[in-house]
Amino acid sequence: MEQLARQLRALNIPFRTSEPLAPHTSFKVGGPAALFAEPRTIDELRAVLSLCREQDVPSVILGGGTNLLVSDKGFPGVVLRLAGEFNTFFYHGSTVDCGAGVQLSSLAVDVCRRGLCNLEFAVGIPGTLGGALVMNAGAHGREIGRIVLEALVLDRYLLPQVLSRQQLHFAYRQSDLPVGSIVCRVKLGLSHGQKEEIREKCRQNFRLRRERQPRQASAGSVFRNPPGHAAGRLLEEAGLKGQREGNAMISTIHANFIVNCGNATSADILALIKTARSAVREKYGVELELEIRLLGE
Numbered sequence: 001m002e003q004l005a006r007q008l009r010a011l012n013i014p015f016r017t018s019e020p021l022a023p024h025t026s027f028k029v030g031g032p033a034a035l036f037a038e039p040r041t042i043d044e045l046r047a048v049l050s051l052c053r054e055q056d057v058p059s060v061i062l063g064g065g066t067n068l069l070v071s072d073k074g075f076p077g078v079v080l081r082l083a084g085e086f087n088t089f090f091y092h093g094s095t096v097d098c099g100a101g102v103q104l105s106s107l108a109v110d111v112c113r114r115g116l117c118n119l120e121f122a123v124g125i126p127g128t129l130g131g132a133l134v135m136n137a138g139a140h141g142r143e144i145g146r147i148v149l150e151a152l153v154l155d156r157y158l159l160p161q162v163l164s165r166q167q168l169h170f171a172y173r174q175s176d177l178p179v180g181s182i183v184c185r186v187k188l189g190l191s192h193g194q195k196e197e198i199r200e201k202c203r204q205n206f207r208l209r210r211e212r213q214p215r216q217a218s219a220g221s222v223f224r225n226p227p228g229h230a231a232g233r234l235l236e237e238a239g240l241k242g243q244r245e246g247n248a249m250i251s252t253i254h255a256n257f258i259v260n261c262g263n264a265t266s267a268d269i270l271a272l273i274k275t276a277r278s279a280v281r282e283k284y285g286v287e288l289e290l291e292i293r294l295l296g297e
């Protein structure tokens, strides 16, 4: 890692070593990244990744960290957070060309203010556009995949590729991003609408979110909805609301949210996930799958 640090310094690419990851996640748990780099351009991103490969150092992209559970031991490789040009967006008529590091909710607010629609559902969804594309984030019956026109990605060979919506095969809370690819920019198709109507829809979506979701630190829905079921309902009917493990608790407001009540650890949250899964398996014979992603061991 020292060699990599020296090389990044020589290339003037911002990085820090032993960076605690908890503050970079919405759960506020997890140990440090051995190295945390913030490439500002595609060339810098490619440079970091190619050094990692040469030196056999594992790397991972962190968006807003709002769908992630980082291990208490952290991540022994390089965590990359997109900065600089990845945080820019440009309008071309009713299309927006947006860097993958842009916060989805801020983009949604800006789009709505301009009297453009299709992104009202995203007001209040935390995280970046890159993370949203990977997870096919959605709410209120809409999802990001439906409005993606194309995405510029860096593929596993570190070559830029433009992928169409069809090539990304969006499905419920997932996209078919080729293994090892990194989303750099995304073009979204919007349409012109009535400003007041758009504003009202945003307000309504935001209100519903505030009413139905806990305010404490969480990573949103922990489990995917199994076919024909709502994970939250199964968890609630299995009597899990309020169940605790250390400082982690199954929310009393929404049973598919695990909240950090203070100084929860990743181990507390994993133990609660295990308890929840076995309770639902026992009562309904349904195997719950994780929606959140795990980082580190």
Ligand SMILES: Cc1cc2nc3c(=O)[nH]c(=O)nc-3n(C[C@H](O)[C@H](O)[C@H](O)COP(=O)(O)OP(=O)(O)OC[C@H]3O[C@@H](n4cnc5c(N)ncnc54)[C@H](O)[C@@H]3O)c2cc1C
Binding pocket: 026, 060, 061, 062, 063, 064, 065, 066, 067, 068, 082, 100, 125, 126, 127, 128, 129, 130, 131, 132, 133, 134, 135, 136, 137, 138, 139, 181, 182, 183, 184, 213, 218, 219, 220, 221, 293
């Ligand atoms: C309070 C709360 C409410 C939420 N509500 C919703 C909701 O209504 N609907 C919903 O769908 N989700 C919701 N979520 C979950 C989360 O916000 C979304 O999944 C979000 O899109 C994740 O984006 P992120 O940038 O935080 O991704 P991260 O959590 O940082 O990363 C998620 C995955 O994507 C990968 N990734 C991130 N960026 C890139 C990139 N540029 N290229 C390649 N891979 C990348 C990461 O490596 C990781 O595997 C909620 C979360 C919270 C905390």
